Amino acid sequence: MILSSLLNIPENISRSAMKIIKLKSQLIKTLITKGNFTIAELSEQTYLSAPTVTKVINELLENKIILDLGKIDTSGGRRPNLYGINPKSGFYLGVEVNRKSLSIGLQDLKNEFVKIDEHIPFELDGTHGSLDELCLRINSFIKESGIAKTNIVSACVNLSGRINSVKGYSYNYFYIEEDSLSHTISTKIGINTYLENDTRAMAFGEYNCGVVNGEKNVIFVNMSWGVGIGIVSNGNLYYGHSGYSGEFGHSPLFDNNILCQCGKKGCLETEVSGWALERIFKDAVKSGNCSLVANKENINRIDLERIIDAIITSEDTLAIDIISTLGEKMGRYISLLINVFNPELVIVGGVMSAVGDYLLFPIRTAIKKYSLNLVSQDMELKLSELGSRAGVVGACYIVRNKCLEQLS
Ligand SMILES: [Zn+2]
Numbered sequence: 001m002i003l004s005s006l007l008n009i010p011e012n013i014s015r016s017a018m019k020i021i022k023l024k025s026q027l028i029k030t031l032i033t034k035g036n037f038t039i040a041e042l043s044e045q046t047y048l049s050a051p052t053v054t055k056v057i058n059e060l061l062e063n064k065i066i067l068d069l070g071k072i073d074t075s076g077g078r079r080p081n082l083y084g085i086n087p088k089s090g091f092y093l094g095v096e097v098n099r100k101s102l103s104i105g106l107q108d109l110k111n112e113f114v115k116i117d118e119h120i121p122f123e124l125d126g127t128h129g130s131l132d133e134l135c136l137r138i139n140s141f142i143k144e145s146g147i148a149k150t151n152i153v154s155a156c157v158n159l160s161g162r163i164n165s166v167k168g169y170s171y172n173y174f175y176i177e178e179d180s181l182s183h184t185i186s187t188k189i190g191i192n193t194y195l196e197n198d199t200r201a202m203a204f205g206e207y208n209c210g211v212v213n214g215e216k217n218v219i220f221v222n223m224s225w226g227v228g229i230g231i232v233s234n235g236n237l238y239y240g241h242s243g244y245s246g247e248f249g250h251s252p253l254f255d256n257n258i259l260c261q262c263g264k265k266g267c268l269e270t271e272v273s274g275w276a277l278e279r280i281f282k283d284a285v286k287s288g289n290c291s292l293v294a295n296k297e298n299i300n301r302i303d304l305e306r307i308i309d310a311i312i313t314s315e316d317t318l319a320i321d322i323i324s325t326l327g328e329k330m331g332r333y334i335s336l337l338i339n340v341f342n343p344e345l346v347i348v349g350g351v352m353s354a355v356g357d358y359l360l361f362p363i364r365t366a367i368k369k370y371s372l373n374l375v376s377q378d379m380e381l382k383l384s385e386l387g388s389r390a391g392v393v394g395a396c397y398i399v400r401n402k403c404l405e406q407l408s
Contacts, residue, residue, distance in 0.1 A: 001064060002070075002329070003089050006109075007153065007406045007407070009288035010136075016247040016393055017300070023052065024059070025406075026120045027042060027053065027056055027057065028120055029404055030045050030046055030087050031083065031085040032404065034405065035084070036083060037082070037083060038072065038081065038083070039054055039083070040080060042057070042312070054227055057083055059315055063089075065089045066084065066085055067084050067085070067086045067090075068081055068082075068083060069081070069084050069275075070082065070368070071085065074149050075149055086109070087109045087110040088109075089109060090109050090152075090154055091108055091109075091114065091147055092106070092109075092152075092397075092399035092403070093138075093191060094368055094392040094393060094395030094399065095138060095155060095395060096131070096200075096201070097124055097134065097157060097158060097160075097173075097198075098124065098160075098198075098199065098224075099124050099225055100121070100124070100263060101118075101119045101120055101121040102117075102120040102369060103116070103119070103388070103391065104138060104141045105117075105217050105389075105392040105395075105396060106142075106152070106396075107322070107390075108112075110244075111208075111209065114147065115141070115147075116392065117141055118388065118389065119323075119388075125158075125327060126174055127379050130174075131310065134157075135188035135189050140266055153192075153399060153403045154191065154403065155191045156193070156194045156196055156395035156399045157193060157196070157235065157395070157396070158195075158201040158392075159172070159173050159174075159184060160172065160173075160199075160225075160226060160228070161173060161195075162197075163195050163196060163244075164241060164243045165195050165196050166243060167180055168180035168182025168183060168193075168194070169195070170195055182195045182260075185299045188387055190201075194398060194399065196265060196394075197228070197230075197243075197246065198391055198393060199228035199230045199350075200230045200239075201230075201390075201398060202222055202230060202390035203218070203222075203231070203237065203394065204232075204237055204398060205386050205389070205391065206218075206220055206384055207220075207235075209397075210385070210390060210393070211384060211386075213346055215343075215345040215380075217233060217234065217341070217342070217344050218231075218343055218344065218347065219232075219337055219343045220232070221233055221334060221337075221347065221348050223330065223350040223352040224273075225274040225275050226275070227248060227273045228246050228247060228383065229246045229248045229337065231245060231341070238300060245355065247265060248268065248337070249273060250262050250263065250266075251268045252267060253266065253267070254266040254268070254271055256270060258270040258271070259341075260380070268333060271326070272326050272333070274350075274352055277326060277352065278303060280322050281302070281307050281318070281319060282294075282302065284322065286299060287317070291310070291316050291351065292316045293306065293307075293310040293314060293378070294306075294310075304351065307319050308354055311355045323352070324361075325383075326352075326358070327359045327361070327362030327363045327366070327368075328362040330359075330362075331363035331365065331367045331369075331370070332366045334371075335367050335370035335371035335376070338367065338371045338372075339371055339372050342379075343379060344378075344380065346380070346381050347384055348363060348383055348384065349383070349384030349390055351388070353383055356383060362384055363381065
């Protein structure tokens, strides 16, 4: 027996069988969220009698959903046994879809990766072909992992843009069928699938096992090809009324007559984003500025990743000057977020954050300059700890959360 069988309860089940399933769910949830326990401790935690806990524990042991971890030392009397969740009795699948690559990870019930493939080449273009390729890659990954699909609790796929994660629709990519995208992917990979906005998933990854250290009100700023924010409010992801919160990059902050990817003009993204960095760098080289990695002849072959690499490995001064200016602008508008939300922690993550202090320092200086001192003085600004892995980690934690909701 595996955890998935407890999450998919048949409709015609008897009341007594249902009661047993509920008891099992209660104990499993306690063991997943709070760690290992003795029967006495579990009884105390769940308000169930010791004989009831013993009966259910024995069934879960038989089903290999939990493990007997042996006797623990006590100051006297009979030494009780310690029980813990069997991490291999269920798995969470996380998929991060980027413009030119995919990351796929499979975590066990203790949120340890049993397999992770990053930077898998992939072209995200929103067509049926691209969607088929995505599902093909996921299926190959699962096959290579050696984990049976029936052992995978659920999957979460992250995409950029407007995502309604409740209804499972993506409006920027793969809005090509009447059926929801989450249902289409579920059918193609044979695993129940959730959809999530990429920035929100990254924020959740950092919140659960990244740079967040107990803070409950956090803003994660994703500086990648586009710009978005993920909001954690009182320890919960904030979605907004329809799930579209966090579209900070499309705030109309500039009177620059530059057309944004969203179709409007003057958005923050037009001057502060990965695609803005690429455009500004290319324009600078074309107008005669010198760079270690680019010239008028090769400039059309230079992309965002190459520019970031030029900063990290070659300390290209042109690219550093441009990202410094972008950071200063970003800091000015993060000040706006700080004044509005009063967060404990602001995390700078995404592709551009790989340059580290070249981006963080100008942001920090601008925050000091532009935000209200009283609001920003007890706030911390940090770089993402998970880096390019934040999205896939977050996706696995989102599956975990959904699983725990079903177990309650
Ligand atoms: Zn826009």
